Amino acid sequence: MTDTSINLAEILPKNYDHREVEPRWVQAWEASGLHHYRPDSAAARAGRTFAIDTPPPYVSAAHLHTGHAMSYSQAEFVVRFKRMRGYEIFYPMGFDDNGLPTERYVEQKYKINKGKISRKEFIDLCLKETRDGAAVYETLWRSLGLSIDWRMTYSTIAPRAVRHAQHSFLDLVNKGRLERRVDPILWCPLCSTALAQADVESGDEQNRPMHAVRFDVDPAALVVGGPTSGLIETTRPELVPACVALACHPDDKRFKTLAQVRFQVPLTDLRFAKSEIASDDGTVASTGDVTRGDYRTIPLIFDESVDPEFGTGLMMVCTFGDPEDIAKWRKHKLDTVLIIDAQGRMITPHLPDLDGKRVYVAAKNSSVYNEARAAALQLLRDHNYLEHIKDNVSRASLHERCSTPVEIQVAPQWFIRLLDLKDQLLQRGRDLVWNPPAMRERYEQWVVNLRWDWNISRQRFYGVPFPLWFCTACEAPNFAQLDELPIDPLMTSCPRPCSACGCADLRPEPDVMDTWMTSSLTPLINANWAMWQDQPDPSLPLAEQARSAIYPAGIRVQAHEIIRTWLFYTVAKSHLHTQSLPWQTVMISGWGLDRHGKKMSKRLGNFVEPGEVIAKYGADSLRYWAAGATLGQDLRYLEDDVKGGKRLLTKLWNSTRFALLYLSNWQPGQVAQTPTAADRWIRSRAVQTVQAATEAFEGCEYNRAVRAAEGFFWNDWCDNYLEIVKDRFREGTPFAGGEVEAARHTLLHGSFLLLRLFAPILPFLTEELYQLALKNLLGPDAPQSVHSAAWPQDEHSGQVTVFAGEFSAEALTQGELLLALIAAVRSCRTAAKIGGGRPLSGLYVCADAQQWAQLEPLLPDFVAASRATGCERGIAADLASAEVAGTTLAVAIVPLVDVVAQGE
């Protein structure tokens, strides 16, 4: 027997303390540069670089919860797996501090009135919040163990990203993809800015009453025998004064004869003439402030898009209530009557009761009429245009950042033309590898349903400035040169006179770019795309020669709700700029939900602070919870599941301690090993497990990998193999030296295998165990860290490298039989109320000669695991017995103490 009297506690403390261990490894990994990207490494030179593109979170929002910890952990499982597979990892972290979300956050936090603060003061506040937020994020990501190369960060408002966004803009100008148009655009009246289709979401269903409004036929255009009025139904009566046509279906018999008719627009005859009233005779007259003039009259148009069955079959067309209005306005070349201003106030000087009233309700989900609607209804009622009101359930289109119903404004904006590229963008989506595959459908549907070109102008302060000036004389845009970027035309005047007319007086574009204009470039920013033409700049974080290795990137990881935005825009940009996909693969994660199944959010208050969970249970436990989600599916946060992670940590700690007990003073190789049935079984199971875990990780299915590893670890390794093998090290064991040697080999390589299988999920615990317990045992060539150890399956050959060549189906079958026998003994013990620790004097298996021959190789392990003195064929006293599942074998036991008692 080997000396087992070593003091185990000196090597591994009895308990694992994540509070002490985790921060220590964060420091050590940082100091050793373990996560640094090395473009000149052997792997990189061999073309094995793996670049990952993860979401740059809005740092200013300070909204971190365990849902975020979940999705970033899931991304990182794959990173760690790839690193162990031998890839050079490029894992940067971005911070999105650009654009409207930041502005709104700063406005609310400091209760800012934009009229009373300078643009510069405001931007400085945004930058401050941005820095503070980034620090909070970095602290959390580090404590979560994310293996980010922190030298490779980017910020979407920093010069490098600004340069990219402006470079992208100019490149698209050169490619003829960008144009400035005066067009109806989606508009948020609360934020006073234009929006893109992707910034709009559907509101909840609510009652949006339908108002029937009568339009009288203009007597001058009356059709003989035709009606004298038409009835329309609208949810937006305040838009009636902006009506420019009534529309019906061309086949609708009711209106067929009315091609020449004109309708009077209600309320347009009213004239408010305050000065005249004031100089009037002075008598008090309630109607005295209104006089009557001519109605504005509008045509009837015929359009296939009108549903004759809907409402009255007659529809009003306003400029502009919705995209349908725009379509008819374009097609039929209708007039334009704008009655809502940029702040969402009515412009109706002739209707003072309505003029200046807001068209939106700031409080979300309110079914209360907005003030403009209430005023318009009163007017329509007073003047007898309102026939009736009825309930109607529908949804409003809301600005997704503030939930204000969107309006349509007309203003000059910069557009990236995308609608003509739908087919090409769909093809890109099909060329991309989607995990899970079903998520491609969301992209497909978004592209198919795209109705607006991408409007990138935002009437805000905090964002990337457009790199151009307008000539004050001829209005021609004068663009900056690529080598002048980044540039802020508000701060720098145009270095040249107008290229069109030579005028020297140019003014900057006051708008800023849509935040997605920058975010859509993250893979290109990481690759320093805008600098590809430059001379190499040593101050940049990335060597230029590395760019082809990291662009297109290996993988994009993100949640499903931003497929239509971040993913779509990124695909579009890469298509336009580099004629390629931005990445080979996407991995779409779900949401973190609260225990009731609602999406976690800071705003709803149903969130859990990840920092608190990490403090209490450790980052590894939190990561274990995150690993439980099926890819693409949402995952509830349940503290019990995190506790399950903690249990696994403890079990791994203790089982490795156990292995170490018999390995510490071991000199391997002095005795030839002769594996027993149990050794051959567990080694084959190990090989099987590696294959399953590898296959799962390759498909981004980390949860399947964890399940495979955990099942092997708990059920096979701990509950059975370790129990069987204990007896091999007992004083006076019948096992020979070669069998003890085999057990030691199994313990060492099995333990190391387990640490590697769990390393992507539980980086701290596995590293601690590796460094304290296993590294020295593995000899001088042992890897520096468990995270730089080779994954136990070779990618090229597909061969499992641990217990190589030892897989045997027969060993597995034999092992199953052995486990069944052991389970039968346990069952007997329970039936006879005999504890597992009590030795047995009698152990019998009822078997025929052939079965017995089959069992004989198993008997040493069986007897050892049963704590019996031996095993015989046949049934003894009926103290307890159990069937072995699926066979005719029966097992019976006799507890040692009872025999002793009987004998006395």
Added chain:
RNA sequence: AGGCGCAUAGCUCAGUUGGUUAGAGCACCACGUUGACAUCGUGGGGGUCCGCGGUUCAAAUCCGCGUGCGCCUACCA
């Protein structure tokens, strides 16, 4: 209104080419601690796999219809 996803034990969820008696963790019941682990072990109870119909020797799994929930998109005159 269209699309996608989900529906399996009391709870949270696995179950990938259809194939023994449908699984895990938690919870529950009983038993068991002097050697890795009570943050544990062993044994056990517990399921109309949402419903109906179909294909098949065989369906939780495939097909059709329906119900409920979630999400995406549209409509929102």
